[in-house]
Amino acid sequence: MEDEMKVALIGASGKAGSRVLKELADRGHEVTALVRNPDNVADLPGVSAVAVTGDGSDLADKIAGHDAVISSVRFVDLDPDVLLPAIKASGVKRYLVVGGAGSLMHPDGVIEVEQPGFPDVAKPNSIRGGYLLDQLKASEGLDWTYLSPPRMFVPGERTGTFRYGKDDMLMKDGAPTSISFEDFALALVDELEKPEHTGERFTIGY
Numbered sequence: 001m002e003d004e005m006k007v008a009l010i011g012a013s014g015k016a017g018s019r020v021l022k023e024l025a026d027r028g029h030e031v032t033a034l035v036r037n038p039d040n041v042a043d044l045p046g047v048s049a050v051a052v053t054g055d056g057s058d059l060a061d062k063i064a065g066h067d068a069v070i071s072s073v074r075f076v077d078l079d080p081d082v083l084l085p086a087i088k089a090s091g092v093k094r095y096l097v098v099g100g101a102g103s104l105m106h107p108d109g110v111i112e113v114e115q116p117g118f119p120d121v122a123k124p125n126s127i128r129g130g131y132l133l134d135q136l137k138a139s140e141g142l143d144w145t146y147l148s149p150p151r152m153f154v155p156g157e158r159t160g161t162f163r164y165g166k167d168d169m170l171m172k173d174g175a176p177t178s179i180s181f182e183d184f185a186l187a188l189v190d191e192l193e194k195p196e197h198t199g200e201r202f203t204i205g206y
Helices: 015-026 054-062 080-090 121-140 181-193
Strands: 006-010 030-035 047-051 069-071 094-098 143-148 153-154 163-165 177-181 200-205
Touching: 006 054, 015 030, 015 094, 015 181, 047 181, 054 080, 054 121, 069 080, 069 163, 080 121, 080 163, 080 181, 094 121, 094 181, 143 181, 177 181, 177 200, 181 200
Parallel strands: 006 030, 006 069, 030 047, 069 094, 094 143, 143 200, 153 177
Antiparallel strands: 163 200
16 A cells, blocks of 8 residues: 555545445545535544535535545536636645546547437536646646546546547547446546646546
């Protein structure tokens, strides 16, 4: 195991966040799970559940003092214009994002969120996810990484076997591929422990 880190995880009770929380705990890291309802956080070794509001100063105070912060929240539920300044104000430099697929480029040169048939209900969140990525690219003072899943982001198994990409949607048999929450969590914590994509976005998929 790598050296133990003290990690603030925003959104630790969600579909992806709960898997990231388990991966962190299984590897022996000390995690502060920042959530609206601490009762929803799994009881795991080294995990402390802490309630947060959507207030930026409250968030900054509770992130401060950690080695790294990970956000795993819907972008429409926590405005990037609140989230990013809060992280900067906390003084924590290492920041990893459970990103979205909406800004990944397809072979036809059109990003995912602009593809025909993309669900209207999902567009606001995807657009905000792309906005956060753009804000990170323009920011200074953070050692950030944004990990995008492919189109299908689903419950599954922790296989440890997947492909890596950058800004293009990973395809399989001519269609966007998938990744399990479990393998996504594995890749994200790998990146935390041994950074290889600092200051950039990457993606994974089968």
